[in-house]
Amino acid sequence: MALKLHTIVASTRPGRIGPAVGQRVNDVAARNGAFDATLIDLADFNLPVFDEPDHPMKQAYQHEHTKRWAASVAAADAFVFVTPEYNFTLPPSLSNALAYLSKEWNYKPAGFVSYGGVSGGLRAAQMARLLVTTMKMMPVPEGVALPNVFGQLDEAGKFTPNDLNAAGAKAMLDETAKWASALKPLRQPAPLALAS
Numbered sequence: 001m002a003l004k005l006h007t008i009v010a011s012t013r014p015g016r017i018g019p020a021v022g023q024r025v026n027d028v029a030a031r032n033g034a035f036d037a038t039l040i041d042l043a044d045f046n047l048p049v050f051d052e053p054d055h056p057m058k059q060a061y062q063h064e065h066t067k068r069w070a071a072s073v074a075a076a077d078a079f080v081f082v083t084p085e086y087n088f089t090l091p092p093s094l095s096n097a098l099a100y101l102s103k104e105w106n107y108k109p110a111g112f113v114s115y116g117g118v119s120g121g122l123r124a125a126q127m128a129r130l131l132v133t134t135m136k137m138m139p140v141p142e143g144v145a146l147p148n149v150f151g152q153l154d155e156a157g158k159f160t161p162n163d164l165n166a167a168g169a170k171a172m173l174d175e176t177a178k179w180a181s182a183l184k185p186l187r188q189p190a191p192l193a194l195a196s
């Protein structure tokens with residue numbers, strides 16, 4: 001059965017370029033062969049600053065926005081985060097969305113496509129890699145960084161990858177598929193005898 005890959009557009013601000021990059025990443029993921037690929041836009045979930053009373057580990061969600069977000073994340077076997085760099089780190093929209101949940105992220109690999117100015121969002125991706133380990137995700141070392149991404153957008157705002165981007169995306173997606181398959185046993189519910 002194909003692995004369910006969610007490509008998550010992490011920026012939510014009006015006028016963002018995240019969806020243009022995310023759309024292309026999702027198209028490439030869909031053609032990779034290993035995945036049932038879905039594009040997820042964080043903006044669609046309209047998550048406020050974390051507002052659940054309990055630690056997400058309890059999964060005692062009070063709010064509809066959290067339940068919706070949890071159902072989306074739980075349905076995936078693997079993620080690719082398409083993230084800009086804000087102030088040399090990941091955007092608050094992504095850090096907030098990650099903090100909302102816990103078990104839904106567990107034992108799933110996380111690939112990164114980052115973008116920005118001269119750094120290509122590398123600092124954001126590295127900070128995010130550190131953060132996702134606390135949710136028991138496996139941050140895939142292979143990643144795609146898009147420096148001066150604005151130069152790869154046409155007048156209509158469509159993003160076109162270059163050969164280096166395409167090779168990087170293939171390496172990242174292939175590794176993400178390997179990790180998603182290898183971690184599958186850990187994503188199974190515990191046997192009844194061990195569950196109590």
Ligand SMILES: Cc1cc2nc3c(=O)[nH]c(=O)nc-3n(C[C@H](O)[C@H](O)[C@H](O)COP(=O)(O)O)c2cc1C
Pocket residue numbers: 011012013015016017018019084085086087088089115116117118119120121
């Ligand atoms: C609050 C803010 C902080 C930013 N900080 C950085 C930065 O540290 N490094 C960088 O390369 N670009 C930075 N930028 C420029 C972004 O790379 C650029 O605005 C990009 O379009 C953001 O992605 P988005 O359009 O999907 O939101 C920043 C932009 C914003 C809005």
